[in-house]
Amino acid sequence: xxxxxxxxxxxxxxxxxxxxxxxxxxxxxxxxxxxxxxxxxxxxxxxxxxxxxxxxxxxxxxxxxxxxxxxxxxxxxxxxxxxxxxxxxxxxxxxxxxxxxxxxxxxxxxxxxxxxxxxxxxxxxxxxxxxxxxxxxxxxxxxxxxxxxxxxxxxxxxxxxxxxxxxxxxxxxxxxxxxxxxxxxxxxxxxxxxxxxxxxxxxxxxxxxxxxxxxxxxxxxxxxxxxxxxxxxxxxxxxxxxxxxxxxxxxxxxxxxxxxxxxxxxxxxxxxxx
Amino acid sequence: xxxxxxxxxxxxxxxxxxxxxxxxxxxxxxxxxxxxxxxxxxxxxxxxxxxxxxxxxxxxxxxxxxxxxxxxxxxxxxxxxxxxxxxxxxxxxxxxxxxxxxxxxxxxxxxxxxxxxxxxxxxxxxxxxxxxxxxxxxxxxxxxxxxxxxxxxxxxxxxxxxxxxxxxxxxxxxxxxxxxxxxxxxxxxxxxxxxxxxxxxxxxxxxxxxxxxxxxxxxxxxxxxxxxxxxxxxxxxxxxxxxxxxxxxxxxxxxxxxxxxxxxxxxxxxxxxx
Numbered sequence: 001x002x003x004x005x006x007x008x009x010x011x012x013x014x015x016x017x018x019x020x021x022x023x024x025x026x027x028x029x030x031x032x033x034x035x036x037x038x039x040x041x042x043x044x045x046x047x048x049x050x051x052x053x054x055x056x057x058x059x060x061x062x063x064x065x066x067x068x069x070x071x072x073x074x075x076x077x078x079x080x081x082x083x084x085x086x087x088x089x090x091x092x093x094x095x096x097x098x099x100x101x102x103x104x105x106x107x108x109x110x111x112x113x114x115x116x117x118x119x120x121x122x123x124x125x126x127x128x129x130x131x132x133x134x135x136x137x138x139x140x141x142x143x144x145x146x147x148x149x150x151x152x153x154x155x156x157x158x159x160x161x162x163x164x165x166x167x168x169x170x171x172x173x174x175x176x177x178x179x180x181x182x183x184x185x186x187x188x189x190x191x192x193x194x195x196x197x198x199x200x201x202x203x204x205x206x207x208x209x210x211x212x213x214x215x216x217x218x219x220x221x222x223x224x225x226x227x228x229x230x231x232x233x234x235x236x237x238x239x240x241x242x243x244x245x246x247x248x249x250x251x252x253x254x255x256x257x258x259x260x261x262x263x264x265x266x267x268x269x270x271x272x273x274x
Numbered sequence: 275x276x277x278x279x280x281x282x283x284x285x286x287x288x289x290x291x292x293x294x295x296x297x298x299x300x301x302x303x304x305x306x307x308x309x310x311x312x313x314x315x316x317x318x319x320x321x322x323x324x325x326x327x328x329x330x331x332x333x334x335x336x337x338x339x340x341x342x343x344x345x346x347x348x349x350x351x352x353x354x355x356x357x358x359x360x361x362x363x364x365x366x367x368x369x370x371x372x373x374x375x376x377x378x379x380x381x382x383x384x385x386x387x388x389x390x391x392x393x394x395x396x397x398x399x400x401x402x403x404x405x406x407x408x409x410x411x412x413x414x415x416x417x418x419x420x421x422x423x424x425x426x427x428x429x430x431x432x433x434x435x436x437x438x439x440x441x442x443x444x445x446x447x448x449x450x451x452x453x454x455x456x457x458x459x460x461x462x463x464x465x466x467x468x469x470x471x472x473x474x475x476x477x478x479x480x481x482x483x484x485x486x487x488x489x490x491x492x493x494x495x496x497x498x499x500x501x502x503x504x505x506x507x508x509x510x511x512x513x514x515x516x517x518x519x520x521x522x523x524x525x526x527x528x529x530x531x532x533x534x535x536x537x538x539x540x541x542x543x544x545x546x547x548x
């Protein structure tokens with residue numbers, strides 16, 4: 001008990017107690033100064049859910065999180081399958097390197113990379129103009145497309161690592177058995193590999209969805225006012241306008257969404273383990 | 275593999291559409307994964323005044339200007355100190371907590387370990403806001419001490435997780451044997467437990483260092499005109515346009531991280547870390 005005490009006290013002081021205070025600010029008019037008694041109100045939630053500007057920021061945040069999760073899964077699955085199943089050790093090592101290297105590169109650095117790649121004068125636009133597919137640069141920066149592409153790349157390692165640990169536990173002899181029963185590659189994949197890797201798919205998706213919900217760096221650098229997401233809104237309100245209660249309401253919504261997601265996740269995992 | 279190849283060649287030769295298709299797809303995905311890092315490195319050597327890829331011309335001028343950029347060295351120093359402080363504090367808190375959870379049975383153990391991992395699964399913006407509230411109440415904003423404490427909240431779960439995994443792998447009967455030979459608890463830890471959990475400690479420390487060094491969201495709330503971390507100055511640099519100096523800083527970070535990984539791989543073997 002003595003061993004867990006320091007960490008518990010540390011987290012409680014720095015994170016849980018102030019976190020609870022923030023939740024309470026969301027139903028107050030404003031953060032009360034010392035000795036002031038709070039004025040209770042639900043105005044901030046009403047503002048968040050009814051004013052079109054704020055409502056669109058919240059729907060956009062969840063929409064982008066959903067899109068990023070789906071695309072990320074489609075990109076990550078082949079890589080994870082390759083890491084587990086490819087026997088050539090050089091190709092495998094290269095795959096692992098490709099997945100680990102983004103983790104070791106600052107998220108800001110990677111976002112700068114995307115700014116160059118997706119810019120009007122960037123390699124993608126120049127290549128497509130050279131091919132003659134488009135006549136003038138196609139705008140990919142400062143809109144949802146650019147933010148989504150970059151967020152997928154930023155979070156691919158997290159999805160791949162979850163998938164790899166699930167696919168590793170699948171006994172290859174099950175796939176061989178399916179093949180011996182004359183299932184073709186696609187059938188084997190759909191009926192054996194995919195269902196057995198479901199725990200990894202769920203874990204990775206929940207993780208990436210939550211990470212995207214709270215993402216800040218990518219939307220703020222690659223986005224614009226029209227693509228604002230919840231975390232950027234929270235930062236702007238606190239550090240730009242010096243208000244606490246409205247961003248506290250946004251924070252509460254994000255927290256509730258995250259907890260609901262984790263609760264559903266816990267349910268699914270428990271059902272599987274029984 | 276060889277026997278399979280022989281079997282196929284005995285049949286009529288069929289062009290391996292599936293393999294070629296899958297291979298090309300995988301290659302494309304890998305290019306996308308590595309693209310931002312490659313582009314940033316390339317853009318650091320361009321002669322143009324803006325970041326571009328492929329680079330036009332070749333110059334090392336941007337690396338020289340990096341050191342001329344006044345906030346760079348102090349920010350690098352702050353970031354290194356903060357990352358070092360947060361790593362040490364996380365190691366102490368995380369190892370104690372992991373030992374407590376793994377070695378003693380008490381009610382609420384599962385809940386407590388979920389609680390310790392919670393900063394990992396909650397959106398970082400929520401944690402940043404909570405810590406900001408704590409720092410406001412204790413007037414610790416704009417200090418190195420504040421940044422170290424704040425980063426410990428987000429780094430500690432990584433140490434806890436990796437040490438917990440390695441503690442659980444240690445046979446506790448070894449510790450009991452040492453204790454029966456009249457070793458005091460400290461000696462047991464030093465002579466038996468510590469050597470066995472060293473890989474876990476190392477992996478946790480690396481993660482903690484990277485997370486702290488890379489953090490922008492939490493640092494944005496805690497840094498002011500007098501104290502800034504590297505990600506914060508890199509972030510505020512964007513307002514001056516996409517100058518290749520930022521690519522030079524990024525390239526330096528990528529090279530430093532790669533050297534660190536290679537050294538660790540040579541010293542300890544990377545397979546033991548992941």
